[in-house]
Amino acid sequence: MAQPRRVPLPTRDPQQRAGDFQEVATGYDAAMAREEAARCLQCKHRPCVGGCPVGIDIPGFIGKIAQGDDEGAWNILSRDTALPAVCGRVCPQENQCEKYCVRGIKGEPVGIGNLERYAADYFQSGACPVPQQIPWNGRRAAVVGAGPSGLTCAGELARLGWRVTIFEALHEPGGVLTYGIPEFRLPKAIVRREVENLTALGVDVRCNIVIGKTLTVDELFSDGYEAVYIASGAGLPRFMGIPGEGLNGVLSANEYLTRINLMKAYEPGAATPIFKGQHVAVVGGGNVAMDAARSARRMGAQSVTVVYRRGLEEMPARREEVHHAQEEGILFRTLSAPVAILGENGWVKGLQCIQMTLGEPDASGRRRPVEQPGSEFELAIDTLIIAIGTAPNPMLTRTTPGLDTNARGCIRADARGQTTRPYVWAGGDAVTGAATVILAMGAGKEAARAIDRAAQEGAPT
Amino acid sequence: MYPIISKERLNPTVSRMVIAAPLVARKAQVGQFIILRAGERSKRMPFTVSDVDRELGTVAIIYQVVGAGTMELDQLEAGQSLHDFVGPLGTPSDLEGLNKVCIVGGGVGCAIAYPAAKALHRMGAQVHSIIGFRNHELVILEDQFRAVSNRLRVMTDDGSHGEKGLVTHALLEWLEAGENYDQVIAIGPLPMMKFVAATTKPFGVNTIVSMNSIMVDGTGMCGGCRVTVSGQTRFACVDGPDFDGHQINFDEAIARSRMYQPFEQHAREDACLLYQKEMS
Ligand SMILES: Cc1cc2nc3c(=O)[nH]c(=O)nc-3n(C[C@H](O)[C@H](O)[C@H](O)COP(=O)(O)OP(=O)(O)OC[C@H]3O[C@@H](n4cnc5c(N)ncnc54)[C@H](O)[C@@H]3O)c2cc1C
Ligand SMILES: Cc1cc2nc3c(=O)[nH]c(=O)nc-3n(C[C@H](O)[C@H](O)[C@H](O)COP(=O)(O)OP(=O)(O)OC[C@H]3O[C@@H](n4cnc5c(N)ncnc54)[C@H](O)[C@@H]3O)c2cc1C
Ligand code: SF4
Ligand code: SF4
Ligand code: FES
Numbered sequence: 001m002a003q004p005r006r007v008p009l010p011t012r013d014p015q016q017r018a019g020d021f022q023e024v025a026t027g028y029d030a031a032m033a034r035e036e037a038a039r040c041l042q043c044k045h046r047p048c049v050g051g052c053p054v055g056i057d058i059p060g061f062i063g064k065i066a067q068g069d070d071e072g073a074w075n076i077l078s079r080d081t082a083l084p085a086v087c088g089r090v091c092p093q094e095n096q097c098e099k100y101c102v103r104g105i106k107g108e109p110v111g112i113g114n115l116e117r118y119a120a121d122y123f124q125s126g127a128c129p130v131p132q133q134i135p136w137n138g139r140r141a142a143v144v145g146a147g148p149s150g151l152t153c154a155g156e157l158a159r160l161g162w163r164v165t166i167f168e169a170l171h172e173p174g175g176v177l178t179y180g181i182p183e184f185r186l187p188k189a190i191v192r193r194e195v196e197n198l199t200a201l202g203v204d205v206r207c208n209i210v211i212g213k214t215l216t217v218d219e220l221f222s223d224g225y226e227a228v229y230i231a232s233g234a235g236l237p238r239f240m241g242i243p244g245e246g247l248n249g250v251l252s253a254n255e256y257l258t259r260i261n262l263m264k265a266y267e268p269g270a271a272t273p274i275f276k277g278q279h280v281a282v283v284g285g286g287n288v289a290m291d292a293a294r295s296a297r298r299m300g301a302q303s304v305t306v307v308y309r310r311g312l313e314e315m316p317a318r319r320e321e322v323h324h325a326q327e328e329g330i331l332f333r334t335l336s337a338p339v340a341i342l343g344e345n346g347w348v349k350g351l352q353c354i355q356m357t358l359g360e361p362d363a364s365g366r367r368r369p370v371e372q373p374g375s376e377f378e379l380a381i382d383t384l385i386i387a388i389g390t391a392p393n394p395m396l397t398r399t400t401p402g403l404d405t406n407a408r409g410c411i412r413a414d415a416r417g418q419t420t421r422p423y424v425w426a427g428g429d430a431v432t433g434a435a436t437v438i439l440a441m442g443a444g445k446e447a448a449r450a451i452d453r454a455a456q457e458g459a460p461t
Numbered sequence: 462m463y464p465i466i467s468k469e470r471l472n473p474t475v476s477r478m479v480i481a482a483p484l485v486a487r488k489a490q491v492g493q494f495i496i497l498r499a500g501e502r503s504k505r506m507p508f509t510v511s512d513v514d515r516e517l518g519t520v521a522i523i524y525q526v527v528g529a530g531t532m533e534l535d536q537l538e539a540g541q542s543l544h545d546f547v548g549p550l551g552t553p554s555d556l557e558g559l560n561k562v563c564i565v566g567g568g569v570g571c572a573i574a575y576p577a578a579k580a581l582h583r584m585g586a587q588v589h590s591i592i593g594f595r596n597h598e599l600v601i602l603e604d605q606f607r608a609v610s611n612r613l614r615v616m617t618d619d620g621s622h623g624e625k626g627l628v629t630h631a632l633l634e635w636l637e638a639g640e641n642y643d644q645v646i647a648i649g650p651l652p653m654m655k656f657v658a659a660t661t662k663p664f665g666v667n668t669i670v671s672m673n674s675i676m677v678d679g680t681g682m683c684g685g686c687r688v689t690v691s692g693q694t695r696f697a698c699v700d701g702p703d704f705d706g707h708q709i710n711f712d713e714a715i716a717r718s719r720m721y722q723p724f725e726q727h728a729r730e731d732a733c734l735l736y737q738k739e740m741s
Contacts, residue, residue, distance in 0.1 A: 235681065
């Protein structure tokens with residue numbers, strides 16, 4: 001009988017890693033991977049596959065690893081995902097594939113993400129050939145945004161013979177993978193490698209072009225693109241609307257992380273300024289909050305406290321990130337909500353919070369936090385990072401006639417990504433609001449197929 | 462890469478640079494800006510589009526050397542290239558229906574205000590301009606403003622050129638003399654814009670200011686450029702940079718512009734050292 005527990009993913013010592021930006025997890029070696037792969041029962045009804053938004057043949061690729069055929073594992077993975085090295089690292093596996101793993105009933109589920117990462121890194125190491133450009137089918141498509149959704153859609157279309165141009169507003173492709181998720185969780189070399197693979201497929205990535213400003217969607221059509229896929233991401237950071245948000249030392253997680261990741265402010269001598277707070281609070285409980293907190297730790301903060309209004313169990317962040325954060329000495333004030341930011345001479349000096357209890361479940365099915373009167377308390381801080389989500393950016397919808405938005409301001413699209421405007425598809429965070437890398441990729445892939453089908457049928461869908 | 466076509470010094474710290482960027486040139490309108498990076502590791506810096514040549518596909522910016530980033534930019538010469546150049550960003554100035562306008566520029570803010578003056582003049586509006594500088598050495602664009610203004614006053618702090626005094630003095634005189642403007646457009650350092658807005662308030666004159674917040678992406682993603690307008694959080698890069706001067710929380714904006722001062726100081730000193738080494 002195989003082990004009830006999974007082979008743990010080797011990670012660097014918390015003390016050591018909290019002082020630099022190198023990757024936290026070092027990954028399985030071949031022997032560990034084979035041992036973990038052997039735990040998979042190769043279930044005929046494959047419940048795990050149903051939990052993966054892109055339907056990866058999980059027992060298939062794990063079986064290959066168990067047999068010692070890493071290239072075979074890679075080939076199976078690449079049929080369904082364009083970014084396995086990314087998803088193996090950042091998917092919230094405990095809510096997706098691994099949640100349905102039979103092995104999880106009595107013990108720990110198979111480490112599907114860890115194995116996916118292993119197989120993908122095998123490819124990344126250069127052991128597999130780079131993809132080849134395939135003959136042009138005479139069609140051209142434009143993709144707006146070089147995040148996971150746009151990259152996936154472009155790759156998929158290129159494999160179907162399309163000439164694809166990706167337009168990216170920033171000076172580097174990758175979207176959140178580049179500016180949001182830090183190096184210690186997702187090395188940027190991996191993102192660059194994925195982009196190089198797309199270039200090898202013939203995809204043209206053009207940075208420094210803002211669609212809606214530099215060029216409009218209408219102009220893309222008059223420039224000869226037959227179809228447009230919009231994958232412009234989640235948009236503007238939300239603030240809390242409590243007193244003191246204009247104080248110095250208060251910033252959104254997007255700003256903090258962009259300075260650190262995209263602008264490399266963690267490197268000595270970097271040109272972009274960063275504020276190195278000593279006592280930092282981060283408001284929020286998602287992956288963004290964890291990344292901001294752990295980055296602040298690495299930038300030298302003495303204390304970092306995550307303030308979250310529900311309990312540890314309700315935190316939307318990946319389990320592993322919460323666990324790693326705790327190991328790195330991040331403090332958690334759960335069931336606490338900020339009510340005011342206190343300042344002195346224009347700078348933050350404290351955060352006033354109130355204690356919460358969990359009441360009845362709300363519309364999202366999670367128990368609603370309720371304030372406990374008289375339970376106010378104060379945290380002494382010099383930096384406050386706000387990670388409570390985003391609201392849609394109106395730049396594209398304002399300048400694209402016929403592109404409707406829903407009640408929340410997100411672009412309206414059906415299950416295949418078709419928007420209210422003919423020949424325009426959309427997907428990823430721009431449609432769903434902030435979600436996950438794998439869902440954004442799934443939407444890109446679905447749209448690519450729909451675009452190709454529509455072009456062959458010769459009519460707008 | 463974005464080739465630098467020409468570079469011309471306007472005063473000891475202000476230069477005009479013309480860059481080949483056809484897509485931006487085709488689109489840019491008055492009041493919009495670009496973000497550039499001088500080199501591969503440089504920071505992103507916003508500059509107002511000063512002028513465009515749609516035929517040649519070039520964009521002109523006028524920049525003042527104030528810190529490490531602009532110092533690095535200033536090292537580049539015609540024939541070299543900028544690593545990144547993106548735009549046009551921000552919402553264009555709304556000049557529709559204006560018949561009589563007073564433009565108030567302070568220092569390098571005159572460069573940012575000039576395109577509006579020129580556009581209004583072309584539209585047939587009456588343009589009154591007040592441009593202010595610390596001293597005669599720093600005066601820029603005087604002839605250009607004269608050519609597009611029905612009335613022009615040049616102010617210096619020390620009286621070494623034009624009249625001695627602040628731009629707000631000149632503005633107050635005109636307002637008190639009964640000039641009734643459809644709009645006052647004020648662009649310059651934050652304290653100057655604050656005082657211009659305070660000057661026009663009692664006269665009930667609509668006053669537009671251009672908020673040069675600290676920016677990173679310029680596309681509405683980071684929230685770093687936020688300003689409080691009528692008690693609401695707004696983003697200068699997408700909602701602005703033009704805002705109603707009577708609704709801005711200037712004190713907060715002034716404090717926020719100093720957020721990274723210790724870092725900037727340090728970077729500036731390092732850049733100066735590097736510069737001196739290269740010169741010697
Ligand atoms: C800090 C952080 C941590 C996260 N951690 C995880 C995690 O661990 N696991 C997980 O699954 N998900 C995580 N997420 C969420 C995940 O990253 C997103 O759901 C995913 O990146 C969405 O992909 P996308 O392609 O739709 O958009 P994005 O990744 O946001 O990419 C959009 C791109 O479009 C560009 N763009 C925008 N507007 C325009 C325009 N007008 N013209 C041209 N280009 C434009 C943007 O610059 C950007 O590069 C995290 C998000 C953040 C911010
Ligand atoms: C919309 C907009 C339009 C602008 N147009 C012009 C222009 O036409 N000509 C011009 O000379 N300057 C313009 N600026 C200001 C210019 O971007 C800054 O002077 C420049 O970024 C300073 O960089 P630095 O490293 O040389 O100086 P630093 O040492 O970084 O800063 C010096 C001071 O400049 C301000 N500053 C710093 N970084 C930024 C930033 N990213 N954005 C705005 N202000 C900043 C700060 O208040 C700081 O105290 C504009 C700014 C904005 C936001
Ligand atoms: S892509 Fe994500 S959900 Fe799918 S198998 Fe891999 S880790 Fe699981
Ligand atoms: S459910 Fe678990 S054990 Fe079964 S095939 Fe999937 S990964 Fe293997
Ligand atoms: S500069 Fe980032 S939101 Fe405006």
